[in-house]
Amino acid sequence: MSENSLKCVLAFKWARNPEDARVGLDGAVDWSSAKMAASDDDEAAALLARGLSADITGLTLGDGDVAWAAARGASSTLSISDARPALDSGWIAAVLAAGVARLGAPAVVLVGDCTWEPAVPVLLGARLGWPVLAGVLEATAAEGSLRVTRRTATKKETLTVTTPVVLAVLARRQEKPPSMKEILAARKKPVERLTTADLGLKPPGAEIKLRGSAPPPAMQVTVYAGRDDPAGAARQLVAALRSEGVI
């Protein structure tokens, strides 16, 4: 498999950043001002895509910046502009899977293994009926397959997998943002805009309902004033930790 012939789809900005949600004193969550955002994992997926291939197509949902992937190496982008998150994570996976199908027959779909939505990347692979590897750290094209390093709960593993495959990529560090020149050039790259109806998708039903939202239970916190009396605060902390039996 020549690395330049490896057709890749980079899914990006398919989730909302939970930091953008407003939470009221009663615990009610207001997402109205939160746009679809790129996570650190999206950045890691973009970097991996660039390392794998020059043939990258971006795939994004909702109202985010469609030029994001184009500034990171994608030659064009498909935007499914009316897709919004639902309580059922399977809905976003279904929309992404329909988008991938629309883009022909890619060899690799790269998606951030996003802690905001941990179910979506694996459900995307299951929907496509493709092998999926999550927690991916590195991938290189080898003869007829990919060599992938990924992290599990207890191990770091290297595997070989044939294509097509979904790789859910894990961020390890803050990636370098694209230059202004790359951002400006990205805005000239082609974008196809479709709706979920164009892809034959029906909005999710109301199988899952929000019953309520509340502030999380408050922790019992004991804070010692160490600015004026560091020695006293240290004594109190050590005494507390001894009484807890942890030192």
Place this chain on the structure above:
Amino acid sequence: MNDGANRAGCWVIGADSGAWGGMVAAARSLGGPITAVAAGDRVLAEEAAAAGADAVRWYDLAEGAPPEALRTLLAADAAAAPRIVLSLPDAASRVVWAAVVAELGAPALGAVVGLGRDGESVLVTRYAAQGKALETLATDGPLAAVFDGADLPWVGEPAPITRIAAPGTDFLRLLEAADEAGAEEADLKTAERVVGIGLGVRKRERLVLAESVAAKLGAALACSLPVCEDLAWFGESRVIGVSSNRIKPQLYLMLGISGSPQHMTAVRDARIIAAVNIDPEASIFSKCHYGIVGDLAEVLPALLEVL
């Protein structure tokens, strides 16, 4: 799709070591039989059996086959799945779970921390908005969820294990596996006490003091991601975070760490969290058990005096 929507009980799925006990306890609150589905080696099957489930389906992987290779077999076996299917949150477990979920046709939720029942409805709790709210969701139908709640050890007789030999595949093969025993990560994961270094430590001389405190406590040293990336005082293997190391020590002492959601989720299973930070407004002071508002340059020598 199967007819699991009408089948009582719950499958709890995992392909790695994790919060099996917590997941089974959450499932127990729903009533009905609980089957642990373990995709891995015998050690994993025994961990699942010791978590309080009623039975274990152990998918004994062929040599060189990772759990994700079970995709086809699990899709077929999903016909036996009940209406509720839970998964551990690690990378391999979620993939195994998704193969079942796709066949079950159930709506899916990520990162749930609790389950319950209200009549015929299943209730699910999960954190929203980076932990600033706790949502309760309800469904009357089948449900698939990634369980990311705390572990809960279970004491009792292990469940019977049924072994299912899984064939190898040619699409996916494991080449190498390293226990994260670049010794450092393994050491962090088993440490009784861990001292975490954050950007608030700032100066080398304070790092030396922090190392002395850790030595007096017999604690392993860890750090926040910015300390690894920006200061390069520690390698990646020492980083605490959802994407790096999750730990569960008896004591986690955080020095100059503000307490980002990524960091705090990874230490959620620590029994006692203590923190020293100069900023009284730091979010850590609502997320720890004990804290000192103070300058590390003064508090660390004071701690060394009394330890």
